[in-house]
Amino acid sequence: MAQFEATRVLRFGDCDPAGIAYFPRYFDLLNGVVEEWWGAMGHPWKVLFGPRRIGLPTVRFEVDFRAPAFLGDELRFSLAVKRIGRKSVDLDHFVRRGDTVLWQCRQTLVATSLDTHKSIVWPDDLRVSLVSFQEAPHAHHPAA
Amino acid sequence: MAQFEATRVLRFGDCDPAGIAYFPRYFDLLNGVVEEWWGAMGHPWKVLFGPRRIGLPTVRFEVDFRAPAFLGDELRFSLAVKRIGRKSVDLDHFVRRGDTVLWQCRQTLVATSLDTHKSIVWPDDLRVSLVSFQEAPHAHHPAA
Amino acid sequence: MAQFEATRVLRFGDCDPAGIAYFPRYFDLLNGVVEEWWGAMGHPWKVLFGPRRIGLPTVRFEVDFRAPAFLGDELRFSLAVKRIGRKSVDLDHFVRRGDTVLWQCRQTLVATSLDTHKSIVWPDDLRVSLVSFQEAPHAHHPAA
Amino acid sequence: MAQFEATRVLRFGDCDPAGIAYFPRYFDLLNGVVEEWWGAMGHPWKVLFGPRRIGLPTVRFEVDFRAPAFLGDELRFSLAVKRIGRKSVDLDHFVRRGDTVLWQCRQTLVATSLDTHKSIVWPDDLRVSLVSFQEAPHAHHPAA
Numbered sequence: 001m002a003q004f005e006a007t008r009v010l011r012f013g014d015c016d017p018a019g020i021a022y023f024p025r026y027f028d029l030l031n032g033v034v035e036e037w038w039g040a041m042g043h044p045w046k047v048l049f050g051p052r053r054i055g056l057p058t059v060r061f062e063v064d065f066r067a068p069a070f071l072g073d074e075l076r077f078s079l080a081v082k083r084i085g086r087k088s089v090d091l092d093h094f095v096r097r098g099d100t101v102l103w104q105c106r107q108t109l110v111a112t113s114l115d116t117h118k119s120i121v122w123p124d125d126l127r128v129s130l131v132s133f134q135e136a137p138h139a140h141h142p143a144a
Numbered sequence: 145m146a147q148f149e150a151t152r153v154l155r156f157g158d159c160d161p162a163g164i165a166y167f168p169r170y171f172d173l174l175n176g177v178v179e180e181w182w183g184a185m186g187h188p189w190k191v192l193f194g195p196r197r198i199g200l201p202t203v204r205f206e207v208d209f210r211a212p213a214f215l216g217d218e219l220r221f222s223l224a225v226k227r228i229g230r231k232s233v234d235l236d237h238f239v240r241r242g243d244t245v246l247w248q249c250r251q252t253l254v255a256t257s258l259d260t261h262k263s264i265v266w267p268d269d270l271r272v273s274l275v276s277f278q279e280a281p282h283a284h285h286p287a288a
Numbered sequence: 289m290a291q292f293e294a295t296r297v298l299r300f301g302d303c304d305p306a307g308i309a310y311f312p313r314y315f316d317l318l319n320g321v322v323e324e325w326w327g328a329m330g331h332p333w334k335v336l337f338g339p340r341r342i343g344l345p346t347v348r349f350e351v352d353f354r355a356p357a358f359l360g361d362e363l364r365f366s367l368a369v370k371r372i373g374r375k376s377v378d379l380d381h382f383v384r385r386g387d388t389v390l391w392q393c394r395q396t397l398v399a400t401s402l403d404t405h406k407s408i409v410w411p412d413d414l415r416v417s418l419v420s421f422q423e424a425p426h427a428h429h430p431a432a
Numbered sequence: 433m434a435q436f437e438a439t440r441v442l443r444f445g446d447c448d449p450a451g452i453a454y455f456p457r458y459f460d461l462l463n464g465v466v467e468e469w470w471g472a473m474g475h476p477w478k479v480l481f482g483p484r485r486i487g488l489p490t491v492r493f494e495v496d497f498r499a500p501a502f503l504g505d506e507l508r509f510s511l512a513v514k515r516i517g518r519k520s521v522d523l524d525h526f527v528r529r530g531d532t533v534l535w536q537c538r539q540t541l542v543a544t545s546l547d548t549h550k551s552i553v554w555p556d557d558l559r560v561s562l563v564s565f566q567e568a569p570h571a572h573h574p575a576a
Contacts, residue, residue, distance in 0.1 A: 011464045012477055013312060015305045017359055018199045018258055019482075022301060024171035031168060032443045039504075045444055046504035050451075055162045061207040068201065068261050071305055072471075072478035114162055117212050155320045156333055157454060161447045161503055163338075168445060176299045183360075189300055190360035194307075215449055216327075216334035306487045306546055312463060315456035343450045349495040356489065356549050402450055405500050 002136035004037040004079040010069050020068040026103065030093060033077045034109075041129040053114040054123070059088070060108040067102050075102065081134040087111055087119045089130055146280035148181040148223040154213050164212040170247065174237060177221045178253075185273040197258040198267070203232070204252040211246050219246065225278040231255055231263045233274055290424035292325040292367040298357050308356040314391065318381060321365045322397075329417040341402040342411070347376070348396040355390050363390065369422040375399055375407045377418055434568035436469040436511040442501050452500040458535065462525060465509045466541075473561040485546040486555070491520070492540040499534050507534065513566040519543055519551045521562055 008029050016022035035045050038056075048054045069075060075095055082090040088110040095103050110119045111126065122130070152173050160166035179189050182200075192198045213219060219239055226234040232254045239247050254263045255270065266274070296317050304310035323333050326344075336342045357363060363383055370378040376398040383391050398407045399414065410418070440461050448454035467477050470488075480486045501507060507527050514522040520542045527535050542551045543558065554562070 009468075012304060012467050012481070013310060013460045013463050016300060017193055017303045017305065017307045018201070019305045020199075020201070020261065022175075023202055024168045024175060024301060027168035027171055028445045031166075031445050035444050036441075044504050046502070049161055049444070049503065055164075057162070057164070057209065057212065058167055059209050061205060063205040063207075065201065065203050070478070071481065072476050117164065153324075156323050156337070156448060157316045157319050157456060159449045160444060161449065161451045163449045166445060172301045175301055179300050180297075188360050190358070193300070193359065214334070215337065216332050305481055306489070308487075308489070308549065310463075311490055312456045312459035315459055319454075319456060337449055343452075345450070345452070345497065345500065346455055347497050349493060351493040351495075353489065353491050405452065 001080050002133055004033075004040065004133070006033045006036055006077045006079075008033070008075045008077065010071060010073045010075055012071060015071050020070055023065065026095075029075070030077070030095075030105070030107075033079060033093075034091070034107075037079055041133055043126060043129060049114065052123075054120070054126075055112040055114045055117070056109050057112055058107055059110050061105055063103065063105040065103040067097075067100060069097060069102050073097050081130060082106070084122075084127070084130050084134065087121055145224050146277050148177075148184065148277070150177045150180055150221045150223075152177070152219045152221065154215060154217045154219055156215060159215050164214055167209065170239075173219070174221070174239075174249070174251075177223060177237075178235070178251075181223055185277055187270060187273060193258065196267075198264070198270075199256040199258045199261070200253050201256055202251055203254050205249055207247065207249040209247045211241075211244060213241060213246050217241050225274060226250070228266075228271070228274050228278065231265055289368050290421050292321075292328065292421070294321045294324055294365045294367075296321070296363045296365065298359060298361045298363055300359060303359050308358055311353065314383075317363070318365070318383075318393070318395075321367060321381075322379070322395075325367055329421055331414060331417060337402065340411075342408070342414075343400040343402045343405070344397050345400060346395055347398050349393055351391060351393040353391040355385075355388060357385060357390050361385050369418060370394070372410075372415070372418050372422065375409055433512050434565050436465075436472065436565070438465045438468055438509045438511075440465070440507045440509065442503060442505045442507055444503060447503050452502055455497065458527075461507070462509070462527075462537070462539075465511060465525075466523070466539075469511055473565055475558060475561060481546065484555075486552070486558075487544040487546045487549070488541050489544055490539055491542050493537055495535065495537040497535040499529075499532060501529060501534050505529050513562060514538070516554075516559070516562050516566065519553055 010021055014021055014025040038045060078094045080092045082092045088108055091107045093105045094101055111122050113120050154165055158165055158169040182189060219241060222238045224236045226236045232252055235251045237249045238245055255266050257264050298309055302309055302313040326333060363385060366382045368380045370380045376396055379395045381393045382389055399410050401408050442453055446453055446457040470477060510526045512524045514524045520540055523539045525537045526533055543554050545552050
């Protein structure tokens with residue numbers, strides 16, 4: 001199954017007084033990876049959220065944090081499409097340091113109209129991109 | 145079952161370019177409510193994370209976002225203790241605007257040593273506080 | 289000179305691995321106080337940034353950080369209007385813990401159109417509010 | 433004069449409901465660039481803030497925001513050392529999109545002990561690195 005991969009260094013501003021990753025910042029990093037993935041599929045959020053007025057809010061998260069990450073750690077995010085619905089998509093995320101899975105999550109995104117904030121059926125081009133990504137045999141890396 | 149309740153106004157800095165709450169900021173607000181609750185039980189994090197070197201990382205989240213929140217909305221957080229483990233506690237959170245549940249989540253926290261980042265059995269005083277809270281008949285509100 | 293005052297507790301999520309306030313979070317707190325002040329003057333940002341399409345970006349900051357703040361500290365923000373320009377306003381901020389000034393800053397905001405992101409002359413009602421605030425003899429506190 | 437340069441894409445989470453960069457996030461990005469620069473000089477913050485117990489808080493900022501940045505913009509940060517004091521350093525930052533300066537700031541950092549939060553004289557190795565950087569003829573880029 002195709003995977004989108006991205007690397008992030010855990011910065012000072014991502015860490016808490018306990019010296020480990022502050023989990024709300026994990027979600028901020030994760031959201032940035034999801035944004036980067038849409039861009040790599042040819043759908044920059046600048047266009048989706050701008051002229052096309054399409055939102056992609058998260059409606060469900062299941063998250064397991066397994067091990068703490070520390071200041072300066074290199075985090076490898078990996079994203080796969082688990083299921084494509086008529087108006088939603090389920091993503092599986094794994095975040096590793098070396099071979100250790102630090103945390104993982106299942107995220108459900110829905111397509112919405114930014115005018116009504118109601119869910120909409122995937123526009124054809126977005127659905128095609130999701131299906132193509134899901135069916136591609138190789139890992140996708142962002143351009144360096 | 146006892147509930148801890150807290151109110152937060154959704155600020156400009158909590159919102160995203162779609163004009164609704166940015167979900168990583170929701171977790172930041174939630175974490176602040178959990179911190180406030182520990183303080184109301186007599187255990188300010190200043191003391192836990194400082195001299196006592198006790199951490200309270202989250203190891204699991206299940207979150208359902210049901211409706212968007214908008215700039216200026218008044219969010220009512222409500223927290224209940226679902227289960228007290230030997231080294232962990234499960235919390236149920238509901239976040240409402242008026243009578244509408246905007247989102248809800250189940251959060252599992254564990255007690256850890258900040259020196260080893262390993263889980264520890266609840267210190268007696270913390271366990272007593274959790275049990276007392278869980279068994280109290282009334283809602284708890286923070287001091288105004 | 290009139291002052292707007294607001295109190296914030298320094299939360300876990302506002303602090304860094306050094307155990308003190310992370311300065312980007314200070315600016316986030318400050319922005320929330322400015323937002324609260326506009327609301328107290330009768331101009332909630334929900335309306336300004338929504339139907340009225342008026343932005344209030346910051347064009348200049350001069351900040352002096354004098355002493356660190358720690359987890360759990362109660363911060364007292366105090367805001368005064370220093371100068372009202374045709375399209376801008378200068379604010380003086382002081383942030384204290386007890387009687388100690390932790391940091392202070394001069395901030396210049398401008399009124400802009402959110403359609404063009406160009407500066408605009410203050411709409412009359414906003415200018416009247418700024419002048420009334422500046423000339424009021426007493427400190428303003430937000431409703432509890 | 434030597435410059436350290438770094439590039440950041442302005443992410444969704446960096447933007448506000450007005451659709452432009454939220455300035456507290458600018459400071460978060462800036463802090464990450466400063467962290468990266470110290471790492472490139474051989475002093476990762478993991479070591480400074482960890483075993484060496486050295487803090488680098490900011491004591492002064494002068495910031496001019498000249499033009500808004502939008503979702504997806506590529507921001508080029510450039511950092512130069514203006515002045516090295518006995519216990520402090522002044523940095524000049526410019527943030528550009530293409531050839532346009534979006535914002536610039538002068539930042540004063542001081543070295544502190546994380547045990548006392550008092551300023552300290554620069555440890556020799558840190559001072560040597562700062563002087564070497566300042567005197568180097570070329571721009572420094574982080575490893576790709």
